[in-house]
Each structure stands twice: as structure tokens, then as C-alpha cells.
Amino acid sequence: MSTSTIDRKLLDELREILGADGIVSRATELKVYECDGWTVEKSAPDVLLLPRSTAQLSAILAALHRRGIAFVPRGAGTGLSGGCLSLNAPAMICTSKMNRILEIDFDNRRVEAESGVVNLHVTNAVKSKGYFYAPDPSSQVACTIGGNIAENSGGPHTLKYGVTTNHVLALEVVLPDGEVVELGGPAEERCGYDLVGAVVGAEGTAGIVTRATLKLMREPENHRTLLAAFPDADTATRAVSMIIASGIVPAALEMMDQLIIRAVEEAFNVGLPLDAGAVLIIELEGLEAGLTTYADEVAKTANLAGASSVRLARDEAERALLWKARKRAFGAVGRLAPNYATQDGVVPRTCLPRILRVIAEVSRRYDLRIGNVFHAGDGNLHPIILYDEREPDQVRRAIDAGREILKACIDMGGSLTGEHGIGVEKLGEMPLMFSPDDLRVMTELRHVFDPMERSNPGKVIPQPGACVEVAAPRRQVPI
Amino acid sequence: MAAPSLIPLNPVRGVSDYDLLFDCVHCGLCAEACPTYIVTRCEMDSPRGRIYLMKSLAEGRMGLDDDAVRHFDLCPGCRGCETACPSGVHYGRLIEGARLLVEQNHRRSFVDRFKRRAIGAIFPYPHRLRMLLAPLKLVDRFGLRPVLGAVLPRMIHDWLDLLPPLEPDLRPLAAKATIAPRTDAPAVVVHRGCVAQVLANSENLNSERLLGAAGYRVVQLEPTSCCGALDLHSGNGSRARDFARANVRALKNAGADAIVSAASGCSVAIAEYGDLLKDEPEFAEDARAVSSKVRDLSSLLLDAPARPKREFRCRVTYHDACHLVHGLGVREAPRKLLASIPGVTIVEMTESELCCGSAGSYNLTEPAMARDLARRKADNIIAAGADYVVLANPGCEFQIAAELRRRGSKIKVVHLADFLAMASQ
Ligand SMILES: Cc1cc2nc3c(=O)[nH]c(=O)nc-3n(C[C@H](O)[C@H](O)[C@H](O)COP(=O)(O)OP(=O)(O)OC[C@H]3O[C@@H](n4cnc5c(N)ncnc54)[C@H](O)[C@@H]3O)c2cc1C
Ligand code: SF4
Ligand code: SF4
Numbered sequence: 001m002s003t004s005t006i007d008r009k010l011l012d013e014l015r016e017i018l019g020a021d022g023i024v025s026r027a028t029e030l031k032v033y034e035c036d037g038w039t040v041e042k043s044a045p046d047v048l049l050l051p052r053s054t055a056q057l058s059a060i061l062a063a064l065h066r067r068g069i070a071f072v073p074r075g076a077g078t079g080l081s082g083g084c085l086s087l088n089a090p091a092m093i094c095t096s097k098m099n100r101i102l103e104i105d106f107d108n109r110r111v112e113a114e115s116g117v118v119n120l121h122v123t124n125a126v127k128s129k130g131y132f133y134a135p136d137p138s139s140q141v142a143c144t145i146g147g148n149i150a151e152n153s154g155g156p157h158t159l160k161y162g163v164t165t166n167h168v169l170a171l172e173v174v175l176p177d178g179e180v181v182e183l184g185g186p187a188e189e190r191c192g193y194d195l196v197g198a199v200v201g202a203e204g205t206a207g208i209v210t211r212a213t214l215k216l217m218r219e220p221e222n223h224r225t226l227l228a229a230f231p232d233a234d235t236a237t238r239a240v241s242m243i244i245a246s247g248i249v250p251a252a253l254e255m256m257d258q259l260i261i262r263a264v265e266e267a268f269n270v271g272l273p274l275d276a277g278a279v280l281i282i283e284l285e286g287l288e289a290g291l292t293t294y295a296d297e298v299a300k301t302a303n304l305a306g307a308s309s310v311r312l313a314r315d316e317a318e319r320a321l322l323w324k325a326r327k328r329a330f331g332a333v334g335r336l337a338p339n340y341a342t343q344d345g346v347v348p349r350t351c352l353p354r355i356l357r358v359i360a361e362v363s364r365r366y367d368l369r370i371g372n373v374f375h376a377g378d379g380n381l382h383p384i385i386l387y388d389e390r391e392p393d394q395v396r397r398a399i400d401a402g403r404e405i406l407k408a409c410i411d412m413g414g415s416l417t418g419e420h421g422i423g424v425e426k427l428g429e430m431p432l433m434f435s436p437d438d439l440r441v442m443t444e445l446r447h448v449f450d451p452m453e454r455s456n457p458g459k460v461i462p463q464p465g466a467c468v469e470v471a472a473p474r475r476q477v478p479i
Numbered sequence: 480m481a482a483p484s485l486i487p488l489n490p491v492r493g494v495s496d497y498d499l500l501f502d503c504v505h506c507g508l509c510a511e512a513c514p515t516y517i518v519t520r521c522e523m524d525s526p527r528g529r530i531y532l533m534k535s536l537a538e539g540r541m542g543l544d545d546d547a548v549r550h551f552d553l554c555p556g557c558r559g560c561e562t563a564c565p566s567g568v569h570y571g572r573l574i575e576g577a578r579l580l581v582e583q584n585h586r587r588s589f590v591d592r593f594k595r596r597a598i599g600a601i602f603p604y605p606h607r608l609r610m611l612l613a614p615l616k617l618v619d620r621f622g623l624r625p626v627l628g629a630v631l632p633r634m635i636h637d638w639l640d641l642l643p644p645l646e647p648d649l650r651p652l653a654a655k656a657t658i659a660p661r662t663d664a665p666a667v668v669v670h671r672g673c674v675a676q677v678l679a680n681s682e683n684l685n686s687e688r689l690l691g692a693a694g695y696r697v698v699q700l701e702p703t704s705c706c707g708a709l710d711l712h713s714g715n716g717s718r719a720r721d722f723a724r725a726n727v728r729a730l731k732n733a734g735a736d737a738i739v740s741a742a743s744g745c746s747v748a749i750a751e752y753g754d755l756l757k758d759e760p761e762f763a764e765d766a767r768a769v770s771s772k773v774r775d776l777s778s779l780l781l782d783a784p785a786r787p788k789r790e791f792r793c794r795v796t797y798h799d800a801c802h803l804v805h806g807l808g809v810r811e812a813p814r815k816l817l818a819s820i821p822g823v824t825i826v827e828m829t830e831s832e833l834c835c836g837s838a839g840s841y842n843l844t845e846p847a848m849a850r851d852l853a854r855r856k857a858d859n860i861i862a863a864g865a866d867y868v869v870l871a872n873p874g875c876e877f878q879i880a881a882e883l884r885r886r887g888s889k890i891k892v893v894h895l896a897d898f899l900a901m902a903s904q
Contacts (some may be wrong), residue, residue, distance in 0.1 A: 024521065028546035031535055032528035039505050050520065077522065078507040096520040118511055141563070142510050267567060331506050331565025338501035388501075 006046050006090050010067060014049060017059045022097070024048040033074070033092055037139075038082040038425050040341065040395065045072065045092035052097045054172060054180060054210040061208070062178030064091055070454040071176075073204040075116060075147030078139040080342050081423025083151065083203050087458035093208060095146050101125050102211065109216040110169060110186065115146030115209045122214065131216040134161035137419070138327040146209045151421040152201035156252040156283075156326065159377035161217065163419065165200040172211035173199055176455045186213060198445060203421050204456035206449035220251075220285035224295040225313040225322055228302040232277035233257050233360075233372065237352035239280060239305035240376045244349065246301050248294055252283040253377030257356075259336070260329050260373040260384070267332035270325045276308065280376065281326055329373045330384065337369065337386035343402045344420035345409030349379040358408045359383050366401040368394070380418030381409070407432060422460045430462050496576060497537050502568045503530045512563035514834040515553050518851050523550045526560035526570055533577050548585050551577050553848055555838035556712050558805035562832070571806070572754070575711055582714030591844075594634075595713060598840045603705035603722070608677045612645060619645045637846055641881045643678060650681040653900035656691035666696040667779065668735035670726075670749065672742045672873075673705040679873040682741035685896035686776050690739075693783035700733050706740070708748035711755075712839050720759075723752050727762055730769045737774040741896055743872045744839055747806035749773050775803060776871065776896060777812035785819065791902035792822035796865035798856070798879065799832045800872035813871060813895055820902050828863035830855070837878035853882040861888060871895040 015023050024030060025047045034044035049071075051057040064071055071091040074084040086092055095116030103112040106129055111122060119140040122133040136155035137143055143153070149171070154163040161167070170184035184196035199206045230236040236255055243253065256264065257278045265272050272279055280302070284294050299310045313319040325332075333340050347355045356372065359381075363370040374382040383405055387398040406416055410432050417426060430439065442461055446453070509526040510516050516525035523532065529550060535541045551574065560570045587595070601607045618627050624644075628636045667690050671683045687697045707722030726749065730738060740746045753767035795817055803809045817823055836842055836852030856879055860868050868883075868890060870876060880892040893901070 021519075026546055028532070028541060028544055029521075029523045029550075031541060032522045032531045035505065037504075037506055076507055076510060099520070139506070139508060141512075142508050267565060328508070328565030331504060331508055332567075334502055334504035334506075334566025334568075340504060 006069065010063065010069075011047065013063050014047070014060055017056055017063070018049060018051060022050045022052065022056070024050070033077070033094075034086070036074075036077040036079040036082060036084050038080055038085070038341070038423065039339065039389070040399070041082055041085055041424060043086050045086035046090040048092045048094060050094050050097045054098075054174065057093070057098075057208060057210055058174050058178045058180050060093070060178075061174055061176060065177040065454070068452070068454070070457045072456050073146070073150070073208045075144030075150075076118070076139075076142045078143045079147060079151065079423060080344070080420040081417070081425040083147075083421050083423040083456070083459060085424055087424060089454075089457055095144060095208070095210075098210065099144075106131065106216075108186070109218075110213055111216055112211060112213045113145055114211055115144060115149070117145050119143050119145060119148055126216055127219070130219045132219055133214055134167055134217045135164045138330060140327070145212055145214070149200050149209050149212060150202065150204045151419060154375070154378075154380070154419040156254050156281075156323075156375060158375060158380075158419075159253055160249060160251040160285075165197060167215045168196055168200055168212055169215060170213040171196050171199055171209055173207045173209050173449075175207040176450045176452065180210075184213070188215075199449070201421075202446070202449075203423065203460050205446050205453075205460055207455050220287075222285065222288045222291055223251075223319060224284045224291050225319045226280075226282040226284075226295060226298060226302070226310055227272070227313070227322060228280045228282060228299075228307045228310045229273045229276035230278045230280070230305075230307055233356045234353050235306040236278035236280055237356060237376065239302050239307065240352060241350055242305050243282065243298055243301050244377065246297065248284070248298060250282050250298070250377060251285045252281065253375070254281040254326055255279070255372065255374055255376040256281075256326070256329060257372040259369060259371035260333065263332040263336050263371070264325045264329050266335055267328070268321070268325045270321050272325070273309065278372075281322055326373070330382075333371060333384050333386065336371075338388045338390070339386070341385045341387065341398050341402055342420065343381065343383045343385065343405055344417045345381045345383075345406050345414055346416075346418040347379045347381065347409050347412045347414035349377070351412040351414070352376065352379060352381075355381060355405075355408060355412060355414075359405055362401050362404050366397045368397055368401055370401070375418070378418065379414065381405075403429065424459060427458075427460070427462045430460075496572060499569055499573060500530060500534045500537065502566055503527065503534075503564075504566050505531070506566070508565060509560040509563040509568075512559040512832075514555065514557060514559065514836070514852050515848060517833070518848060518855075524553055526564070526568070529554060529577075530568070530570070530573060533573060536577075536580070543580065543584055548581050548587075551581055553845060555801075555834050555836065555841045555845070555849075555852075557801035557834035557838060559801065559832065559834065562805045571751075575714075575716075578712065578714035579716050580714075590634075594844060598843060599710065599713065599715060599718075602709055602840065603673045605673055605677050608674065612642075612677070615639075615642070616645045638843055640885075641842055641877055643877050643880060650685075650897050651901050651904055652681060653685050653688040653692065653903055655688055660691065660694050660696045662696070664694055664696045665736040666698045666734065667737045667739060667774075668698050668700050668730065668733045670700060670706065670730075670738060670740040670745055671703045672740060672745050673709075675740075675742045675745075675873045676703070679741065679876070679894065681900075682873060682894040682896045685894075685900040686739060686741050689776070689780060689896060689899055693780050693786075695737075695779065695783070698733050698735050700729055702729060704729070706745040706748040707755075708744045709839055711748060720755060723748075723755050723766065724759075724762055727752055727756065727766045727769050730772075731765050736772065737779060738769065738772045739774055739776050739779065741776070741871070741873060741894065743775075743800045743803035743806065744874065746773050746775065747802040750807065773807070775807055775809045775812065777816045778809065780899075781812055781816055788820050789903060790822040791820050793867055794824045794826050794865040795867045795869050795898075796826050796828045796860060796863040797831060798828070798835065798860070798868055798870040798875060800870050800875050801832075801834050801838065803871055804832050813869070816895075816899070817869060820899075823902070826863045826865050828859040828865075830859050833859075835875050835878050837872075837874040839874060842878055849878070850882075853878055857882040857886060857888070860890060861886070865890060867898065868892045869895055869898045
């Protein structure tokens with residue numbers, strides 16, 4: 001960990017490399033960089049650097065390396081686990097100006113892009129030819145490819161297409177000392193160690209990704225999108241298991257509970273049944289021939305499981321509306337409470353009914369409203385805990401409630417995070433899932449890329465010897 | 480590194496509406512819908528960043544300094560963020576609050592004060608603007624504007640550049656309705672605005688004639704005063720309310736069922752009178768009633784029974800004026816109307832909903848950013864390959880036309896009302 005600070009001489013050197021509009025060092029302007037989507041903790045960097053190219057990025061990392069100064073990478077700052085919180089890292093490096101799509105190769109179905117390119121912009125650039133980039137986090141209108149790689153992000157269509165790591169062929173990474181390395185290659189099948197795989201999901205602790213070669217997928221011939229309403233969440237989750245057990249793998253299988261349905265309806269007026277306890281959005285895709293049969297089958301299964309109604313999206317407009325509602329559900333929750341914390345646990349699919357009961361019980365015990373909107377097909381939960389940051393006691397309860405839910409996930413044989421990452425938010429829970437030996441091996445792997453732990457210090461791996469029960473979050477503003 | 484700080488129990492009132500700030504959940508989904516973020520790619524020029532600054536100010540975690548003011552000033556108030564925000568943030572109200580705070584607590588540079596005073600003293604008053612422009616009209620008659628531009632200081636030169644040619648208005652007017660509308664037909668009033676009635680009166684007249692031809696009863700507004708948007712967007716709340724009251728009175732007396740304006744910024748300002756005057760018992764109710772009557776020209780024309788149209792063969796791209804699309808949510812109606820003209824092919828430009836940089840007097844106070852946005856808009860327009868850019872706001876028309884003129888482009892920029900008039904000739 002670094003304690004060096006940034007002096008005038010270094011600032012001049014950095015300004016020399018980046019130009020005047022590539023560096024921000026005034027307190028007011030840095031203030032807006034003090035947190036990402038996880039707003040519980042706040043800490044501003046001392047300087048913000050906005051490189052425009054790999055060469056610039058490499059030069060600034062080398063300059064920081066010579067002074068032993070730590071840094072934190074940042075994309076669009078939509079992360080939900082405090083991944084780009086500036087913790088003992090005086091310099092923040094944001095990729096927002098590295099947003100060029102470099103090459104589109106339709107023949108080989110791949111695209112090369114700088115890491116600051118917005119996720120949706122990749123699909124926008126190729127959709128006229130019938131292609132798309134499959135990982136589709138709900139934040140895709142804003143989050144960057146670099147952030148997706150760091151968090152190994154997924155989305156509703158993860159069920160069929162997998163997460164980010166399944167779609168990255170090659171990476172250009174600048175190591176913390178400024179060295180530029182190329183990992184992976186254009187071929188789908190690689191030999192040797194999977195170094196790309198080691199960087200994807202490293203949450204910025206293995207240097208800064210500058211370029212990525214991504215796979216493109218062919219738009220399926222057609223879709224069927226169904227909206228099934230259920231009297232309660234229990235029945236809905238049972239339907240999820242029954243649908244998957246029937247042998248049909250939908251492209252997406254998403255659930256929203258009553259709290260979320262109400263928020264979404266208020267925001268977007270999509271015509272979700274307000275009296276339902278939960279709804280499932282089920283999307284099937286593939287060749288037109290057969291789709292109708294599959295859709296009928298899914299509808300039958302949902303009805304058998306106890307659905308109160310099943311509706312098929314009539315046209316593309318209705319389908320788009322359903323997805324808009326689903327993808328903007330997190331935000332819509334902002335209408336219900338001043339703040340929310342989104343959890344991101346995973347459980348085996350069959351445990352969904354059980355974990356939802358735990359969540360409901362936690363909600364009652366902590367006296368906090370908790371909504372559920374999640375990737376049901378993968379068992380990837382997103383309980384959204386509503387609170388008001390102006391009430392210190394509520395903040396503490398929100399943190400504790402989240403922690404208890406995550407612990408229950410692990411107890412059921414699940415995981416701490418499906419896609420939002422550990423960041424600082426879930427550092428304290430890492431030892432619940434990993435033994436000291438596991439954590440040591442992870443640290444050793446990290447040292448291959450970042451021996452001095454200068455790249456995003458204090459994230460992912462808890463400091464050895466640190467108290468396992470991290471009782472109070474660091475630098476928490478409201479308490 | 481920042482020390483932990485506390486949220487004060489008594490937030491500073493007067494920085495926007497403190498409770499409204501909490502609608503923002505800091506998700507960041509609005510960034511790429513924000514023109515200034517797209518240009519600078521910095522968080523403090525994004526909606527989330529600006530809201531965060533407001534909140535930090537309200538919580539006393541920072542003071543109002545030049546930097547904060549600069550990032551508020553740089554916001555054209557396009558409200559693209561309101562459309563993008565899933566959480567329903569009322570950004571327009573937040574930024575208006577912040578602007579009031581700035582004007583009351585921050586001393587601007589001399590040049591800045593001069594510019595803003597000049598704009599505030601002239602624009603809202605059509606007779607003053609006419610007087611000021613009279614000599615220029617003469618200059619234009621002899622085609623001497625370039626000569627004049629060359630000898631004037633840079634700032635004035637840039638302002639002149641944005642003005643449309645002032646030759647006698649050559650834009651065609653729609654034929655007046657030949658049949659008098661039925662007495663029970665809905666009455667519509669066209670608010671003629673302030674700058675618009677001087678620089679783009681054909682748009683007002685054509686709106687009236689088109690509505691008349693569609694069977695509406697067009698009633699006149701006496702007197703017409705500025706809607707107050709200019710003041711609202713520059714932190715002069717008290718004069719904005721003065722204008723609002725005058726308009727509420729006049730609009731109520733006009734007794735119209737619908738209120739339209741050729742300038743979408745005015746429409747939105749009128750649509751928000753209810754909110755602006757909600758604490759004035761004498762006006763609140765009337766203001767709400769007036770606000771609820773605001774409509775847009777294209778929706779009214781679409782509502783009327785369709786009549787056969789002449790063919791007008793051309794390629795048209797439609798630019799979504801900010802306040803029309805983000806303020807009133809009007810997206811489809813103008814496109815439908817254009818598509819209903821035989822021979823018109825609509826070609827969509829990319830980023831049709833992105834601000835062109837005109838934004839009221841923004842292109843005069845923030846010329847550099849306004850120019851960046853104009854360039855981006857012009858690039859997108861040219862790439863679309865259309866003969867006409869149609870839009871429904873005079874400010875956008877001047878701004879885009881100026882940029883296309885600089886490029887030597889032949890693409891014509893026409894207000895929707897003028898375009899419909901032209902197509903029906
Ligand atoms: C409303 C909302 C919905 C969301 N929905 C989903 C969802 O469905 N699925 C999902 O997976 N996530 C979701 N997220 C979380 C978040 O959007 C993702 O984690 C996203 O990948 C973060 O991208 P970003 O560009 O914002 O990264 P940031 O938040 O800026 O950074 C995230 C992490 O990546 C690191 N990082 C960023 N860029 C680089 C780089 N170039 N090289 C190395 N490290 C880097 C940072 O240091 C940090 O640790 C959601 C967030 C919000 C606010
Ligand atoms: S304004 Fe809306 S979209 Fe933007 S950060 Fe706030 S809540 Fe999210
Ligand atoms: S009003 Fe427009 S420029 Fe201002 S913050 Fe919102 S999107 Fe950005």
C-alpha cells in the first residue's frame with residue numbers, strides 16, 4: 001500500500017503527458033468522484049487522470065510507479081460495490097475518454113474496442129448487420145467494457161449466453177509499472193494458461209485494461225417474450241425450476257416481486273399486474289420454427305405451477321417496453337426511498353423459494369423494505385434494501401441486513417456475488433466463503449500482475465490479519 | 480484524502496429543493512444522455528455530478544466556488560437526463576434552484592455580468608429587440624453583414640453569426656382557412672413568444688393558419704409577454720414569476736382550450752406555471768389550469784380529421800428540440816405528421832434527441848460548448864443525407880442553420896410550421 005502523495009512536480013509531469021483537459025486536481029471537481037453506485041462510503045481521490053490512449057496511460061502509470069503511488073481505475077462509475085472508491089489510492093484513472101471502437105470484423109464475428117466504450121454502444125455499432133454483444137447488464141446504457149471486464153458482469157441474457165468472461169477473446173492491459181501486455185488472442189480456442197480469465201473479474205487489481213477483443217453474436221431469428229404473473233414469490237420461483245426442468249432453456253428468465261412491480265409501474269406504466277405477488281419475464285429465442293411450440297409449453301408449465309395469468313408480448317414495441325421496465329427497475333426503486341443498497345448473492349436455483357423466505361424474514365426483523373428483482377434462471381439474487389442515508393440507524397440496519405442475506409446464500413451453497421463484485425462492500429464476507437489459504441493463493445496470483453499492490457488497493461481481498469467481522473464500514477459518511 | 484464528513488441536521492435551504500435531491504440514487508444511467516458529458520467526458524459535467532454538487536452544497540460539505548458555478552453554467556438545461564433517468568429525478572427544478580442560488584450568492588466577472596444583463600434587458604421585450612436590430616436590417620439589405628462582422632469585437636461578431644438573415648421574411652405562409660370554423664370547435668391560442676415574434680414570426684403565423692385550416696378556432700392573445708423561461712434559466716426567479724402572472728392572466732382571458740407555442744421552451748415554461756406559482760393563492764389555481772392546456776402543434780394537427788395533401792418530394796430529417804421531447808415528451812407526433820405528406824421520406828439522424836447547443840441564450844453565454852454541440856449536430860445531420868432538417872423550435876433553427884452555413888452546406892433548416900406551410904403550397 002502506498003502512502004506517497006502527489007506533489008506539484010508530479011502534477012506537472014502528468015499534465016505534460018495528458019494535456020490540460022486530461023487532469024483534474026481541484027477539490028470541487030474531485031468531489032463528484034468520491035463514490036460510485038455504492039454511496040454508503042465516500043472518499044475523493046487527490047487527482048483524476050483522463051488518458052486518451054494506451055500510450056498516455058502507460059506513461060502516467062510509469063510516472064506513478066516511479067513515485068510508488070497507488071491508483072484506482074474507473075469506468076463509468078456505475079459499480080454497485082464501491083470498486084472504484086479511492087481507498088489509499090491518491091490517483092484515480094478514468095477511461096471515459098478512451099471510447100473508440102477500433103475495428104469491427106463481421107467475418108470473424110468480433111470487435112475490438114477501447115475499454116472506455118459504453119457496453120450498449122458496441123451493440124449499436126453492429127446491430128444494423130444483425131449482430132449484438134451478448135452481456136447486457138441493466139446498466140448497459142452507461143457502464144463501460146472495462147468495468148464489465150473488471151466485474152465480470154452479466155445481465156438478463158446471461159442464462160443463455162454466459163457472463164463477460166465468455167465473450168472476451170483478447171485484452172491489452174497496462175500493468176501497474178506502465179508495461180503494456182497483450183493477453184489471449186483472436187482464436188476462440190487457446191492453449192496455455194488462461195491469463196485473460198485471470199484479469200476478467202479481477203476488479204481492477206491486475207492493472208488497467210485498455211483494449212478488448214470481444215465476440216459478437218448473431219441476432220436470433222425471432223423472440224417470444226412472456227409475462228407470467230403469480231400470486232406470490234414462492235409460486236413464481238417454483239415455476240422457474242419447473243420451466244428449466246422441462247428441458248427448455250430460455251434466453252432470459254427474470255423475476256420481479258410486488259414492491260418492484262409497483263415501483264416500475266409507477267415509473268413506466270407498462271401494464272404489469274399490480275395485484276400480482278411476483279412476475280416472471282421469460283424470453284425464448286431462436287429459429288422461428290418451433291418457437292411458438294416452446295412458448296406454449298412454457299405458458300403451460302407456468303400455469304401448472306400456479307400462474308394467475310400468462311401474457312405474450314404482442315410485438316417488438318411491447319417486448320422493448322417489458323425490457324425497459326426490467327432494466328430500469330433498479331432506478332425506478334429510487335422513487336420509493338431516498339437510498340438503496342443492492343445485494344448480489346447467488347444460490348442454487350432450487351433454493352430460491354427458501355432464500356426469498358429468508359429475505360422476507362430479514363426485512364421484517366430489521367424493519368426495512370426489501371424488493372427483489374433478479375436473474376431467476378441463474379439463481380442470481382438482487383435484493384434491494386431501501387433506506388434513508390439521513391438516518392444513521394437505518395444505514396447500519398441496511399448494512400447488517402445485507403450481510404445476513406449474503407451469509408444465508410453461502411450457507412445454502414451459493415456465492416457472495418453473481419456480477420456486482422466484491423469491491424469494498426463485501427470484503428468482510430470474503431472469509432465466509434474462502435479459507436485463509438484460498439485468499440493467500442489469490443493474493444499470490446494478484447502479485448504476478450501487481451507485486452506492489454498499487455492497482456486498486458484495498459479491494460477484493462481482505463488484508464490478512466484484518467478482523468473478519470468488519471463491523472463498521474470505512475469512511476462512512478452518514479454515521 | 481477526504482476526511483469523513485457528516486450530513487448536517489439542518490441542510491442549507493435554498494439550494495434547490497433538498498428533498499428532491501434524494502430522488503437521485505447515483506446510478507449514473509443518465510451520463511450518456513447528457514450533451515455536456517458526451518463532450519467533456521467528466522462526471523462534474525454529467526447530471527449525476529451536478530446533482531452531487533448541489534447535494535454537497537446543501538449539506539455544507541463544500542462551498543459555492545467558481546468551479547461549481549462553472550459546471551452549473553455549462554448545463555444548457557436540455558433535460559435529456561429527465562428522459563434517461565429511471566428514478567424520476569426532476570432535474571429541471573433542481574437546476575433552476577441551483578441557478579437562483581448562484582445569482583444570489585456569487586459575483587460573476589464583469590464581462591459575464593454585462594452579457595447576462597444585456598440579454599435580460601433586451602430579449603424578453605420585442606420592441607427593444609426590434610429597435611436594436613433595425614440598423615442590422617439595413618446592413619443585411621445591402622449584404623454587408625460580413626463587413627460589419629469583421630470590424631466588431633469578437634463576442635459581438637459571434638453573436639451576429641447566430642442571427643438569421645434579416646431580409647424581409649421570405650418564408651411562405653400557409654393559405655388562410657377559407658371556411659370559418661364551427662363555433663363549437665376547440666379554441667387554440669398561439670403564444671407568440673418574445674424573440675420568436677421578432678425573428679421568426681412566420682412560425683407563429685403559420686401555426687395559426689394551419690390550426691385554422693384544420694378546423695380549430697384560433698383566438699388571439701392580448702397582450703403577449705415573454706413566458707419567463709429566459710429568467711427561470713438564468714436565476715432571475717422574481718421576474719420569471721412576474722411574467723408568469725401576466726401570462727396566466729392573459730391566457731385565462733383568451734379562454735382557449737389549448738395553448739401552443741412555436742418555441743418549445745415557451746411551451747414547457749407555460750406548462751410549469753402551475754408549479755412556479757403554486758405558493759401564490761391568488762394565482763395558483765389559474766396557473767394550474769393554464770398549464771394543463773399546453774399542447775403541441777403536431778398533436779393538435781394529427782387530432783384533426785386528415786385532409787388530402789399535395790405531394791412534396793424530399794428527404795427530411797427531424798431534430799428533436801430538447802424541451803419538446805424531454806419536457807413535453809413529444810416524439811412521434813411530428814414524425815407522423817411529416818410522414819403523412821406524400822413524397823416525404825424521413826431519414827433519422829443519429830442522436831436526434833441530443834441538444835444542439837442553442838438552449839435559449841446558452842449559445843451566447845457558453846459559446847464554446849454551444850459550438851461543440853452544434854458541430855456534433857451538424858455532423859449527424861450531414862451524415863443522414865437529407866434535404867431538410869425540420870424542427871419545432873426557433874432557437875434550434877438559428878443555431879443549426881448558422882453551423883450549416885459555416886460549413887457551406889445546402890441543407891435547409893425549417894420550422895415544422897413553415898415546412899407544413901411550404902408543403903401545402
Ligand atoms: C442501475 C444499475 C444496474 C446494474 N445492473 C447490473 C447487471 O445487470 N449486471 C451486472 O453485472 N452489473 C450491474 N450493475 C453494476 C455495474 O454497472 C457493473 O459492475 C459494470 O460493469 C460497471 O462498469 P463501470 O464502467 O461503471 O465500472 P466502474 O463502476 O467505474 O468500475 C467498476 C470496477 O471496475 C474497475 N475498472 C473499471 N474500468 C477498468 C479498466 N479499464 N481496467 C481495469 N479495471 C477497471 C474499477 O476499478 C472498479 O473496481 C448495475 C449497476 C447499476 C447502477
Ligand atoms: S439523475 Fe437519475 S439516472 Fe442520473 S444518477 Fe441520478 S437517479 Fe441515476
Ligand atoms: S439538462 Fe441536459 S446538459 Fe444539463 S445535466 Fe441534464 S442532460 Fe446534462
